[in-house]
Amino acid sequence: xxxxxxxxxxxxxxxxxxxxxVRFDKAALSRSQWSSLYPALLGLSERLSVLAHxxxxxxxxxxxxxxxxxxxxxxxxxxxxxxxxGLCRAHNYHRSDTQVMMMxxxxxxISVLSLLNKRHNGEALSSAERQRFSQxxxxxxxxxxxxxxxxxxxxxxxxxxxxxxxxxxxxxxAPLYDGxxxxxxxxxxxxxxxxxxxxxxxxxxxxQLYKATHNVAIQQDCDTLVDFYSPQLLGSRQRxxxxxxxxxGCHPDGQYIFTDAQAIKSRFxxxxxxxxxxxxxxxxxxxxxxxxxxxxxxxxxxxxAEAQRDHDAIVAQIRxxxxxxxxxxVIAQDDKLVAQIMMQASQYNRGAQQASSLRHALSMxxxxxxxxxxxxxxxxxxxxxxxxxxxxxxxxxxHSAIRIVEDIARQTKDLQHERLTALxxxxxxxxxxxxxxxxSRTIALNPLKTPMQQDIARPLxxxxxxxxxxxxxxxxxxTRHIGSNEWVNALLNSEQQPFDQLNSNARLCCTLKxxxxxxxxxxxxxxxxxxxxxxxxxxxxxxxxxKIERLVDRALSCAPHNGI
Numbered sequence: 001x002x003x004x005x006x007x008x009x010x011x012x013x014x015x016x017x018x019x020x021x022v023r024f025d026k027a028a029l030s031r032s033q034w035s036s037l038y039p040a041l042l043g044l045s046e047r048l049s050v051l052a053h054x055x056x057x058x059x060x061x062x063x064x065x066x067x068x069x070x071x072x073x074x075x076x077x078x079x080x081x082x083x084x085x086g087l088c089r090a091h092n093y094h095r096s097d098t099q100v101m102m103m104x105x106x107x108x109x110i111s112v113l114s115l116l117n118k119r120h121n122g123e124a125l126s127s128a129e130r131q132r133f134s135q136x137x138x139x140x141x142x143x144x145x146x147x148x149x150x151x152x153x154x155x156x157x158x159x160x161x162x163x164x165x166x167x168x169x170x171x172x173x174a175p176l177y178d179g180x181x182x183x184x185x186x187x188x189x190x191x192x193x194x195x196x197x198x199x200x201x202x203x204x205x206x207x208q209l210y211k212a213t214h215n216v217a218i219q220q221d222c223d224t225l226v227d228f229y230s231p232q233l234l235g236s237r238q239r240x241x242x243x244x245x246x247x248x249g250c251h252p253d254g255q256y257i258f259t260d261a262q263a264i265k266s267r268f269x270x271x272x273x274x275x276x277x278x279x280x281x282x283x284x285x286x287x288x289x290x291x292x293x294x295x296x297x298x299x300x301x302x303x304x305a306e307a308q309r310d311h312d313a314i315v316a317q318i319r320x321x322x323x324x325x326x327x328x329x330v331i332a333q334d335d336k337l338v339a340q341i342m343m344q345a346s347q348y349n350r351g352a353q354q355a356s357s358l359r360h361a362l363s364m365x366x367x368x369x370x371x372x373x374x375x376x377x378x379x380x381x382x383x384x385x386x387x388x389x390x391x392x393x394x395x396x397x398x399h400s401a402i403r404i405v406e407d408i409a410r411q412t413k414d415l416q417h418e419r420l421t422a423l424x425x426x427x428x429x430x431x432x433x434x435x436x437x438x439x440s441r442t443i444a445l446n447p448l449k450t451p452m453q454q455d456i457a458r459p460l461x462x463x464x465x466x467x468x469x470x471x472x473x474x475x476x477x478x479t480r481h482i483g484s485n486e487w488v489n490a491l492l493n494s495e496q497q498p499f500d501q502l503n504s505n506a507r508l509c510c511t512l513k514x515x516x517x518x519x520x521x522x523x524x525x526x527x528x529x530x531x532x533x534x535x536x537x538x539x540x541x542x543x544x545x546x547k548i549e550r551l552v553d554r555a556l557s558c559a560p561h562n563g564i
């Protein structure tokens with residue numbers, strides 16, 4: 001149909017990684033090669049983390065197939081690795097976090113590989129072997145020659161993995177605070193169900209674990225994983241009209257692509273509403289035969305990157321529009337965006353009247369503000385689709401901050417509140433979607449734990465736990481999404497320059513930052529220079545108050561939950 005969905009370079013790299021994992025397991029069985037295990041583990045986990053983020057579809061084929069020339073222990077660990085890859089992508093973990101969890105998934109049971117095979121074959125274990133099983137975590141760390149100082153995160157995961165697994169399937173509601181260990185423990189349980197004597201499909205394994213556990217976080221992980229891989233795993237077998245087909249993905253026109261499982265040459269079939277069957281994995285003799293199936297040329301649905309390009313194109317076209325009719329033509333094809341615009345435009349009507357049409361909604365907002373209004377609506381919609389380990393916290397924090405700024409802006413003379421809120425939403429989106437590895441809940445919970453200094457600017461991104469960032473990358477992102485204007489420059493200047501060197505717009509950005517910091521921090525007393533800056537700015541802009549305490553009280557009434 002078209003060229004392969006998978007990059008041939010990554011397919012070849014994935015094939016090599018499977019082979020390296022088999023070699024890694026063989027090295028673990030020989031004491032003379034233990035010194036080479038940790039360097040090999042670092043290299044393998046780095047490659048797996050790259051593949052998990054670049055070509056996650058290949059891991060789906062690992063989950064939907066059974067490779068006959070692999071021992072049970074190797075199959076178990078490959079399934080575990082594939083599930084970790086899916087959970088990390090579904091939760092939007094950064095690549096460095098994924099690498100740590102991949103290291104744990106690979107090394108947690110390297111000390112008992114032969115015993116895993118023996119137990120799976122139904123052979124009885126001696127008392128010495130049972131004791132070795134009970135001490136497998138300590139033995140694995142010894143084989144890797146690891147200490148808590150060298151790899152603290154990996155050491156913690158391996159040490160706590162067995163306890164977390166017991167807690168997950170127990171009837172108690174014990175909290176599991178370590179997200180890394182929870183992910184690996186959840187993947188381990190699911191992998192065992194998928195490699196049992198009667199293996200389960202991933203979705204059925206998730207349903208079984210969901211019912212067995214009382215832990216809400218694990219239930220959410222199961223929900224997230226099924227939702228991420230829905231409607232079906234790539235490579236899964238489906239039976240239609242007495243023939244077996246393999247699921248290859250979703251076509252750009254919305255239909256589902258299948259290929260004949262028995263045919264030597266790929267013959268494709270498109271179905272609009274297939275009856276999904278969650279059957280046992282498809283058996284292959286070796287991974288090379290799976291790879292040949294997975295990388296056949298097929299055209300699948302567009303990716304999230306293309307959706308992002310559409311967003312940028314809409315914003316660019318709206319900026320170049322000359323009237324309501326031009327704007328209407330740009331967005332009329334996106335039914336979801338039109339519905340959001342019509343719903344949110346009612347706030348511009350004193351009687352809260354709903355817009356009767358798209359043109360009516362645009363005219364409610366006004367031609368001068370409609371571009372910023374549409375950009376804000378699209379950015380808010382993107383924020384609602386956030387997948388991140390801190391998603392609920394980030395959404396609440398950003399929503400509260402935007403409501404506070406909007407309330408102050410509406411009470412301030414000659415201030416375009418739509419432009420300001422769209423700018424701040426775009427600013428927050430940059431850190432959440434472009435560099436999520438910089439986010440820290442510890443810093444975000446108290447932005448003023450370290451007092452602000454007069455001559456050192458503190459970024460607004462401290463509200464998300466970010467202390468440093470690339471200023472040029474942020475400028476490029478803001479310009480691409482909402483265009484270049486005086487407020488973009490003002491916000492960036494307020495992030496870098498002392499307050500006594502700022503112009504009027506930048507001082508307002510700095511003032512809003514101070515108000516948000518005191519709103520989202522614990523009890524703190526404003527310094528003299530902060531009081532002076534806020535007073536001067538509020539007088540110049542004729543704001544609702546010149547005192548920080550009153551502005552913070554007003555902010556708390558707008559966002560009582562404080563984003564925490």
